[in-house]
Structure formats: structure tokens, C-alpha cells
Amino acid sequence: MTAHSERAHRVSETFDPASATIAVVTFNRSTLLARLLESIGRMDPKPGRVIVIDNASGDDTGEVVKSFSDTIGTELVYRRLEENTGGSGGFSEGVRVAYELGSEWMWLMDDDVEVLPDGLSRMGAWAPRYKSIQGRRYDYDGSEFYWQYRVSVPLGIPIPFAPAAFDARGYRPMNSGCFEGMFIHRSVVEKIGLPDPRFFIYWDDTVYGWLASRQTRSVIVNEFVLRRTREIKQWDMGRRHLNASSDMYRYYIMRNRGIMKHYYAAHGKYSPVYFAIGTAATFVKELIRVTMVERGITRKGIANLWRGMRDGRRIARDETFEVMAPLTAR
Template identity: 50%
Template sequence: MPEVPRSIAVVIVTFNRSAYLVDLLRSATRLQTSPWRIVVVDNASTDDTQEVLAEAAGWFEDGVLVNHRLSENTGGSGGFCEGTRVALELGAQWVWLMDDDVEILPEALERFAPAMARFRVIHGRRYDFDGTPFYWQAKFNQFLGVPLPYGLRRTFDDEGYAITNSGTFEGMLIHADVVRLIGLPDPRFFITWDDATYAWLAAQHTEVVYMDAFVLQRKREQQQVNLGVRHLNDGSPLFRYHVMRNRAYVGRYFAEHGKLHRVGFALGTLLTFAKEVFRLVVVQRTLRGLGDLVRGAKDARRIWRDTSWRPMDPADVPPALDT
């Protein structure tokens, strides 16, 4: 078995969920290979998150837990942008991005090690809150510009990998060299589509993979419907707004790389709207929330028309430290 690389920084973004954060940090103490750094980005929480972090610092060797508090809530996107920047400034060679409502399985880094010897952007599998496998593997349909689930018959090859061009910040492990090619995660998304787009950008330069090994377990229970090929969770008003608004950011990145099919992308946007209406009706049993989707779609038009828009600049990524 390959050895686990030393300079792996776990980057956690949290906002007012200290009870989940405690469990996640405790799970990090049970890792078979101790983490090099754990960067916690506190998105201006108003609960006892800072007290939790002060106590948790004593669970690790000096300097391992990095408490990085922001002055305002920048959303998951802003948090992962800042956390990645801090990790690279510290000298991380790998950055493992995750939300605060998961726990890390003890053998996670050992399970990543073989993939890290071959690939530069990797996702492990995760269990749902009830202990069942959470099926989230997806791949961007280039014409529609939406990630669609793999078929159920065969996802992984004989070596236990599946090549993709999409991903999630609930477990994406990315090499620092890739970050320096594509730039930091884009904070303008605030929430949703940021992680799928970031993996898509990485896939323009390197192979992005899922591996058939479990590394995380989700802890937060949500309303959901299991459709077989995927789970549909409930969604907040913020999510509904941004899932439509941020389609414009996805499209701008596709266009920047010459991969935008305007007719197909428009169809994909309509399908996204329809999926969110379906989520409202089937999961949340309501149509209240349609206004959030409409507002997001209207604001997306402003982003499309913004002539000053530019992608994230790789020049803003901290350089590698001299060794």
C-alpha cells in the first residue's frame, strides 16, 4: 500500500452548527494517520463555535487545528475559497474539502493513498445519516450543462475508479498543483454549483475520479426521497435562489473554455427549474418557494450581461513554499 502523503490539510467550513462540528473534529482524532493540518473556516457563526474550537485545539498537537474566523458569512463557496487559500499558504500539498455535518471514517486517508499515487482530484464514497450508501456520483452532461447520475449497473471499473468531470465539496480531495492551474474556488457562487463547476474546471486539466471506498458519513438528517439513481433532499430558500442564479456562473465558465452549447444549456436550465419544482412537490410537499426559483433565474440574466465578469485568476493562488 502506498504511504499517505504528509501535507494533507482538511478544510472544514462551518456556520452555526457547533454540535456537528464537535463530532467531526472528534472523528478526526480517531484517524489512523493523524492529519497534518485541520483548517476550520468559521463563517461568522453566532453560536458557540469559537468555544468549541478553543476546546478542540487541545485534542491535537500544537498548530494542527487552525481556527480561521471570517467577519461575515460568505457561504460555503466563500468559506472553501478562503480555506483553500489558507491551507496553501501553510504549505499544503493536498486539500480535503468538507462541510461540517459529516464524520471522517478512521481509515479514510489510508483508503485515499492508492488513488493519490495516480490521480490529482479524488472523491471517496460516503454513507448517509442512516448508514446506507449515499449515491451521489454524477458526471456533467456537456450539452445540457448539468451533472447527471451514472447508470446503476456499472459505475466503477475493475480497479474501483470512475472518471468524472463533476464533484462535491463534501469530500473533494484536490492537489495543490491543480488549484494553481484553475484558481481558488469561486466565492461568488455563495452556495451550490460551486463544487460541481470546480471539479469540471479541474477535469479540463487532469482526471477527476470517484473511488469505490468509503471515507465519510453524513450526520445531518434531512427530508429526502430516494429515487434509486439519486437522493433528493429538501432545500432552503437560499438554495432555491442560488441553484437558479448560479446557472449563469456555470455557463460563464463553460463559455470561457469554449464548451458552452447555448441551446443545450438553456434546456438544462429549464430541466433544473423543473427538478426544483419536483423537489418542492415530492420532498417538501408544497409549491411555496417557486418565487425563490424565479428570482434566481432573473438575477442570472444580470450575470450573463455583466461585461466585467472574469473567472478566478490562478495568479491569486498562493505559490508553493520553498523546501
């Protein structure tokens, strides 16, 4: 047994799998959701419960969840929202439900992944040494997915050239987050509050992970725990990929810069000049995404980028905007 595995085994003895809740957000993808729930049924150990937040799906999601209630091997909680609140609203609700049910650990994920059988034990091996943890995942084709775990705070954008390799420690400090696998302790949630549902999609997990890193030492660990089950068109740049997007994503990636500005300002980290540079870089990146991944710039795509930027400036100027409050302040 290596020194790393001995350390991981020792730490895992202090982690109770039943204290963890997997919170899944889904919308009209019952086939993918079923595959995820099947993978959770194969986990050893299993979490104490699984929460499925249904963003008002129009398919058979409710029936699919019900079909797993007696076979998944752990408590299954189903919450159907009255309207589609986006990934942001879904994860906000998922964290709220998990927190109110007394969960110590909350493992957040979309419906288009599956959990590897020993995923929870691998994550638990790092608890409670760290309280905000991101595992690794395999892409749809089985390749190792690289996630940009560092954010330039002045610019408000991921750092694409952050080192990808791990040393003997088996982790790297991070200051961001990804709701596709974020593993977070309730003590951190108490301090930073719920994810902000107003993002709808995009930048929500980046901001939430950044807030967590201000309260605790956040890390990405060299543990493969998830596998993507949905193929996404990509521009392969070697270790790093640029995924295809949509006009809706293009709108929110620009619009939500306005929300991000308020969080930076609330914590004394907002620099107007640098943040404007980051916004411009985001705009250019989206043009590159459309050109290199989707092979063409559409009038609608450009219009959504400009519309998102316009609405983002309006949000940024809104002096009544308030960031999410810590749960300890309730």
C-alpha cells in the first residue's frame, strides 16, 4: 500500500457514507437519469439518500424515479418544481432540501453522468480533511476530462493553462466549483448560503465554488468518480476541449456577468477595469466556440451575446441587488 493510499484509507475511516446525499438536477432526460440512478444502485458504499430535483419535466421523469424507489438501495427523495428554474434553480433547491434533511455532505451532479461504483469511498477518503472537494471524471469517449479549476478573480474567468497534472499529494488547491461533482460539507453551506437560482445557467457553480474557497481550503483531487454519459460536440485541443454550446447558453454566459459582479463587489474583489477585460475575453471565447466547434457564426448567436451583455450591464447597475445570505443568518 502506498503512502497516499494509506493516508486515504486512514481518513476514510472517519467518513460515514450515510451522512452524504447525492443531489441530482434533471430536465426532460429520463433515459439519462435512469442510467445515473442505475449506477447509484451499483455503488458500494451508497449514500444515505438521493434527491432528484425535477425541473418541471414534460417526459416520464416522475415515473422513472418511482421505478427506482425499491431497487436503488437507499432513500430516494423526489421533488418536482412547478417551473423550469434552470440548473441554478435546481441545484439551489437540491442543496436546500439536502441541508434541511440534515445531510452532512452534499454531492451535486447533473443527470448526464454516472457514478463509478467506488466513487463515494474515493470522495470520502478526503473528508473531513477538506470540506469543498471536486473529483475528476471521464468524458463520454473514456478520455480524462480536464476541468479549469482555477479562476482569475480580477478577470472573473477560468485560467485555461492551470497545471493539469497532479503530484504525490494527489490534489490541487482550487478556487472555483463545478456542479457536475461538487462535494461540499454543510458547514460551508451554512456560511455561504444556497446557490443563487437567479443565474438560471452558467457561472453559478463558478461563483459558488469561489465563495466556498473563501471559507475553507477547496481542492480538486486525483480521483475519477464520474463518467459523462452524453456525447457533446467538441473542439479537441489535446488535453483541453472546447464544448459546443447553444444560443441560450450564449445569452446567460454574458448576462450573468452582471450577477457575478455583485458577488465580487460584496466581498471587496471587484475591479471594474479588469472585470471588463474578462467580460470582453468571454465574448471573444464564445465567438471562437461558435467558429471552431459549431463551424459558423449565426445572426441569432451574435444577437444573444449582445443581448446578454446588455442585460448583464443592467443587472450590474441594479443597486437593489442582494447576494445570497449565509444560512447562519436566517
